[in-house]
Amino acid sequence: MTSGPSDGATRTTDDDAPAQVAGQVTEVSEHPSPTLPAHLERLTERARDYVDAASSANTRRAYGADWKHFSGWCRRQGLELFPPSPQVVGLYITACASGAAIPGGKPNAVSTIERRLSALGWNFAQHGTPLDRADRHIATVLAGIRNTHGRPPVQKEAVLxxxxxxxxxxxxxxxxxxxxxxxxxxxxxxxxxxxxxxxxxxxxxxxxxxxxxxxxxxxxxxxxxxxxxxxxxxxxxxxxxxxxxxxxxxxxxxxxxxxxxxxxxxxxxxxxxxxxxxxxxxxxxxxxxxxxxxxxxxxxxxxxxxxxxxxxxxxxxxxxxxxxxxxxxxxxxxxxxxxxxxxxxxxxxxxxxxxxxxxxxxxx
Structure with a gap:
């Protein structure tokens, strides 16, 4: 994933004050698993550490915030999170593109919508319920969003x-x-x-x-x-x-x-x-x-x-x-x-x- 929180996502008045990060990673509850023997508990903890190390802290923060965003939208619409529904996800990214994902919200950029989709795919996979992003309800809607709202990439000014x-x-x-x-x-x-x-x-x-x-x-x-x-x-x-x-x-x-x-x-x-x-x-x-x-x-x-x-x-x-x-x-x-x-x-x-x-x- 290349997108992440913007440079200006967090502001403080003191440059040296600890930054307060919005949208901390939302814990993804796991399906009930068999009780492991005591001697394997340490390996289980180490495995969790390796899962965290598989992605950067910025990526995990963004994925957590995106999952919270999607969960809130589903709750307001009276929709179930599970099992993952391509139709529901297609409606969600449509709401993101039109600014209707949250009350009084603004349309999301195409790059933001693509990142949100990546976040949904990751979170659903953690539940053992993969999301099929190639499904026509998602792929076709996303292609239309790209064609309608796509913009040239915005690059920061280089300092010489x-x-x-x-x-x-x-x-x-x-x-x-x-x-x-x-x-x-x-x-x-x-x-x-x-x-x-x-x-x-x-x-x-x-x-x-x-x-x-x-x-x-x-x-x-x-x-x-x-x-x-x-x-x-x-x-x-x-x-x-x-x-x-x-x-x-x-x-x-x-x-x-x-x-x-x-x-x-x-x-x-x-x-x-x-x-x-x-x-x-x-x-x-x-x-x-x-x-x-x-x-x-x-x-x-x-x-x-x-x-x-x-x-x-x-x-x-x-x-x-x-x-x-x-x-x-x-x-x-x-x-x-x-x-x-x-x-x-x-x-x-x-x-x-x-x-x-x-x-x-x-x-x-």
Missing amino acids: PENVIAMLETLERGTLRGLRDRAMLLLGFAGGLRRSEIVALDAGRDQTEDGRGWIEILDKGMLVTLRGKTGWREVEIGRGSSDSTCPVVAVQTWLKLAKIGHGPLFRRVTSRGKDVGPDRLTDQQVARLVKRTALAAGVRADLSEGERQMMFAGHSLRAGLASSAEVDERYVQKQLGHASAEMTRRYQRRRDRFRVNLTKAAGL
């Missing part, structure tokens, strides 16, 4: 190197929060990392249970080992041409002054900016950092304030590296962990627009 430098200038100098945010921006851009990958890093290997990667500082740069959407990968981040814009120097400075030698790499700054707490930042805080600094730096100042508010998010860093790096696409693909070269080319097409003018080449 000159934008990142301007964004760094908006951060407070000499403060722990400013040092941390500087390190996050430079590491996220130079590594082409997803926002979830940035905050999941530890200061060293296998230091926390919730960590999904770690960093190693070497003479020539920094090696980031992380577990992303496509599995484990290594990301090489070389040293910059200047200490002021070098991601390695920025991370080293943050680690030294924040006195971090073990545990989460990026954490909350507490006590009015004087101390560093133990809590790992959330990925929403990366998105807010990028948006806040991009707006403060005047990136795309040619657009209205409302348009600019919608253009920047955590993905802007990742898109920026892919759009600006003038190297062979296979190196960009490896850095970003793309499963296919076609995904990488989507960014490079934006970079290469109008480089070749076929109109003039044809003689016009």
Whole structure:
């Protein structure tokens, strides 16, 4: 699944306050199962842990919220959840597309409806009652929704190197929060990392249970080992041409002054900016950092304030590296962990627009 909660789904007034996540995963009740011998109970718990590990936390939150949305709609319509009915699901996605799924609701985007369908399929499967998404009551309605409401994909604006430098200038100098945010921006851009990958890093290997990667500082740069959407990968981040814009120097400075030698790499700054707490930042805080600094730096100042508010998010860093790096696409693909070269080319097409003018080449 590629869709997930939007960058702006959760807001807090304090960037370092713990994010309150809406739509926590709704527990899916299991069918009664035979009582297992006591010596197998520990294996049962481990199996549940592996089930959780099969998908990301963002995916589980989205699936839980979608199941709750569908359950509420069925309850209001007087319909039964089980067994799964393609006719009922077809009516549900029609309600989603028309804005009638909840009182006073708005029409869902096609990508949201497709994610909701994935969530229903997953939840029904957990009950041992699979949903047939190929059934004509679902497939035909979904095809009609795509044809009627489909829109070109909306991509976040890429921040280019000159934008990142301007964004760094908006951060407070000499403060722990400013040092941390500087390190996050430079590491996220130079590594082409997803926002979830940035905050999941530890200061060293296998230091926390919730960590999904770690960093190693070497003479020539920094090696980031992380577990992303496509599995484990290594990301090489070389040293910059200047200490002021070098991601390695920025991370080293943050680690030294924040006195971090073990545990989460990026954490909350507490006590009015004087101390560093133990809590790992959330990925929403990366998105807010990028948006806040991009707006403060005047990136795309040619657009209205409302348009600019919608253009920047955590993905802007990742898109920026892919759009600006003038190297062979296979190196960009490896850095970003793309499963296919076609995904990488989507960014490079934006970079290469109008480089070749076929109109003039044809003689016009």
